[in-house]
Amino acid sequence: MSDGAFLGYLAMLLLSGATFVVLAAGGFGLRVAMRVLIAAFAVLYFGYAVFLVLFFDGGALRVFYLAFLLPVVAVIRTVKAWRELQAREGTPGVMRF
Numbered sequence: 796m797s798d799g800a801f802l803g804y805l806a807m808l809l810l811s812g813a814t815f816v817v818l819a820a821g822g823f824g825l826r827v828a829m830r831v832l833i834a835a836f837a838v839l840y841f842g843y844a845v846f847l848v849l850f851f852d853g854g855a856l857r858v859f860y861l862a863f864l865l866p867v868v869a870v871i872r873t874v875k876a877w878r879e880l881q882a883r884e885g886t887p888g889v890m891r892f
Contacts, residue, residue: 816856
């Protein structure tokens with residue numbers, strides 16, 4: 796794997812982890828269990844990125860691009876939960892943290 800591909804993979808891991816942090820911290824109508832699960836994924840993605848930076852010695856690296864579908868699914872579920880919350884409260888467009 797070239798250095799550029801490796802750095803791109805790290806960037807994708809960090810971006811995914813940051814997305815999970817925003818979703819878990821913001822709430823957006825998600826249940827507490829889902830927020831905890833999303834926060835756990837944030838820790839895993841950030842932890843793996845840190846592991847690769849600190850301990851990866853340049854050997855073979857298997858890249859799982861399907862892992863980057865999980866943040867997309869999390870965002871879709873969060874938007875759905877947020878819209879349901881808006882419909883219940885009757886406050887469209889108001890974000891509460």
